[in-house]
Structures are given as C-alpha cells and as structure tokens.
Amino acid sequence: MTEDTTQPLIKFRNVDLNYGETKVLKDIDLDIEEGKFYTLLGPSGSGKSTILNLISGRLQPSAGNILIDGRNVNGLPANQRKVNTVFQNYALFPNMNVYDNVAFGPSIKGLAKSKVRELVESALKLVKLDDLSDREISEISGGQQQRVAIARALANQPKVLLLDEPLSALDYKLRKEMQYELRELQQRLGITFIFVTHDQEEALAMSDWIFVIDDGRIQQSGTPVDIYDEPINHFVANFIGEANIIPGIMKEDYLVSFAGKDFKNVDAGMKHNERVEVIIRPEDLDIVVPSRGKLQVTIDDQSFRGDSYEITAIDDAGNEWAVQATNPAKIEQRRGLKFDPEDIHIMRLNESEEDFDARLESYEGED
Numbered sequence: 001m002t003e004d005t006t007q008p009l010i011k012f013r014n015v016d017l018n019y020g021e022t023k024v025l026k027d028i029d030l031d032i033e034e035g036k037f038y039t040l041l042g043p044s045g046s047g048k049s050t051i052l053n054l055i056s057g058r059l060q061p062s063a064g065n066i067l068i069d070g071r072n073v074n075g076l077p078a079n080q081r082k083v084n085t086v087f088q089n090y091a092l093f094p095n096m097n098v099y100d101n102v103a104f105g106p107s108i109k110g111l112a113k114s115k116v117r118e119l120v121e122s123a124l125k126l127v128k129l130d131d132l133s134d135r136e137i138s139e140i141s142g143g144q145q146q147r148v149a150i151a152r153a154l155a156n157q158p159k160v161l162l163l164d165e166p167l168s169a170l171d172y173k174l175r176k177e178m179q180y181e182l183r184e185l186q187q188r189l190g191i192t193f194i195f196v197t198h199d200q201e202e203a204l205a206m207s208d209w210i211f212v213i214d215d216g217r218i219q220q221s222g223t224p225v226d227i228y229d230e231p232i233n234h235f236v237a238n239f240i241g242e243a244n245i246i247p248g249i250m251k252e253d254y255l256v257s258f259a260g261k262d263f264k265n266v267d268a269g270m271k272h273n274e275r276v277e278v279i280i281r282p283e284d285l286d287i288v289v290p291s292r293g294k295l296q297v298t299i300d301d302q303s304f305r306g307d308s309y310e311i312t313a314i315d316d317a318g319n320e321w322a323v324q325a326t327n328p329a330k331i332e333q334r335r336g337l338k339f340d341p342e343d344i345h346i347m348r349l350n351e352s353e354e355d356f357d358a359r360l361e362s363y364e365g366e367d
C-alpha cells in the first residue's frame, strides 16, 4: 500500500471556541482535502456555523490551531483567506442588479473592468443565469437568488466555498433540484465545498464525506454509507435515518443476544458478554408469517407514508420495532419479524472514534 502524503487543505487541531464561560466547540480535529464535497451535519445549535466562521476567519479559536494550505491562519483576517461563504439568507444587495451583485467582490479588489466582466460572466454561466444579468434582485425567484449568491461567491475564485444552509429557504421541489445542481457544480469545478445542513437526507445525498456534529463535538466522520451503516453511537444512529435501538449483549464474536434470543451477526472485536446497543433499520425488517420470523411480534400501529407503510410492532420482550413495509398489516395480529445477520449493527457504549475505526479495520481484515 502506498502512503497518502497529500496535505489536507484545511486542518483543525484541538480547536475550542468559547463565548465567555460557554464552550461552544470542544476539541475539534478535522481534515478537509481539496476537491471534495464535505457536509457538517447536526441539530440546531450544535456548532456547525461556528466551524464555518472559524474557517472563513470571522471567528478566531479560543484554543488549538487552524491550518489552511499548511499555514497556521490563527489571527489571519477573513479577507486574506481564499474562502467564500454563501449564507442562508443569501445577503444579496437588493438595490443592485444580478450582474452588479456578482461583480461586487472582483470590483473591490480593484481588478480591471474587462477581468471583472470575464469573472462575472463565467460565474453566471456556471449557475445558468447568464441571460438574467440585467434583472433586479426583486425581479427574480428565490431559487434564482440562491444561484446569484453562489455566483457571487464563485466570482471571487475561492479555493473553498462555504455554504451555510443555503437551501433552507427553498420549497421541497426546488430544494431537491438545487441539491443536484450544487453537487454537479462542485464536481465540475473541482473546488472544495463545505456545506452546512441539519437535514440528514440532504447530507447523505450530496456529500463525499460527512462530519456529524452534536454539542460542539464531532461525533463521527465518514462517507454517507459508512455513517448510515455503522453509526458510532446512539446520537448518530438516531439522527441519521430512523433506527430501532435495542439493548443487547455480545456473547462472543458473531453472536449477539437481544429480546431474549441469540442471533448470528457480523460484528466482532468486543469483550465476552459485553453490553451493547443493537441497531436494525426499519427498511431492513420484514413482516412475515410467525413461523418464518426470527422474533415474534404483535402489530401495534401503522401509518401510510406514500411509498410505504410504517408499522410499529412489539416483540414478546416488550421492545418496540419500527418497520418500513410495502404492504399494510393488521393491528393486533401476531406476526414474525425477519432480518439477516448483516442487518444487525452493533454499537459499543462510549466507544471513541479511533477505537471504533481500529476495531472495524481489524475484523474487516480477517475476511
């Protein structure tokens, strides 16, 4: 295996941010590489925008170091960083037309008029607004304003584009379209995007890499598939998609006990009889005739979700299971729950991200 010696574009090492006595960010370590789509995902108040503000230079860390391109930027003001931000409210100038909004950044840098024109035209083309450059901001739609905000940031030719919940003001359909467009734009330009959202579906759909933030800490980082399939703790499992989380005991490698029964699974590397939490996603459960079920359940509730039914079933040990099913079930009927060994995911209690990664690597290497 060849060692990857590429230097991350942005590095946080042991970064804290305090407001007086309040610790808003705690011991943040992160690496951002060039040319990828990163997402900071977490609930309101978790610290996502604060991380963006530290990257852009609007805030300075209370402790720790931030490096951009290998250079320590602690204390370096925002206007000296090759970073631009697109805000949730777009922060456009309402009294200027589309062209002038986009031209603002390059113009105040004192570039020649012809160079400004070139940058503006190219940025507007990228977001497909080149035919609206004379329109006033009040004469374009919300989705178009969103694009102007992106074009305005791109006209500054940033190495990194920071996007702070840029889609949250859009309706569902437009939001889906813009998710696709942003992802496509990032891939075409090859510049680094760092995108903030509290919407897990959006994060899973758009990102190369996700940092899940809660309570001022990075809870887990990884690809969307890794985070969905192998959440490190209760918070991540609940926040990313829906999850059934049941207490269990790892009796030995590849054998877990929960709901009063033993099941084969695919996890290893825990202590003998270690207490764990077991996760099974609702879409990985099937409702079957009782004789084919691994667990016996009674149907408790169900609701129609357009493309599926969400069914709640209670097992004989009293655990409640959410099941995503294509067919309806009958309330109070006795049924079986079916799942495969690989659908059972195990979380240790209080495992650090380093230990978690090392354990996954060591037992995945055994196959």
Ligand SMILES: Nc1ncnc2c1ncn2[C@@H]1O[C@H](COP(=O)(O)OP(=O)(O)OP(=O)(O)O)[C@@H](O)[C@H]1O
Residues within 6 Å of the ligand: 019, 022, 024, 042, 043, 044, 045, 046, 047, 048, 049, 050, 051, 198
């Ligand atoms: N100027 C400030 N003074 C004191 N506390 C602040 C200040 N700005 C932010 N905070 C606190 O810092 C924490 C993190 O805020 P931040 O804006 O980074 O969260 P967020 O994850 O981006 O939330 P949201 O999704 O709601 O924008 C919050 O608890 C917030 O109340």
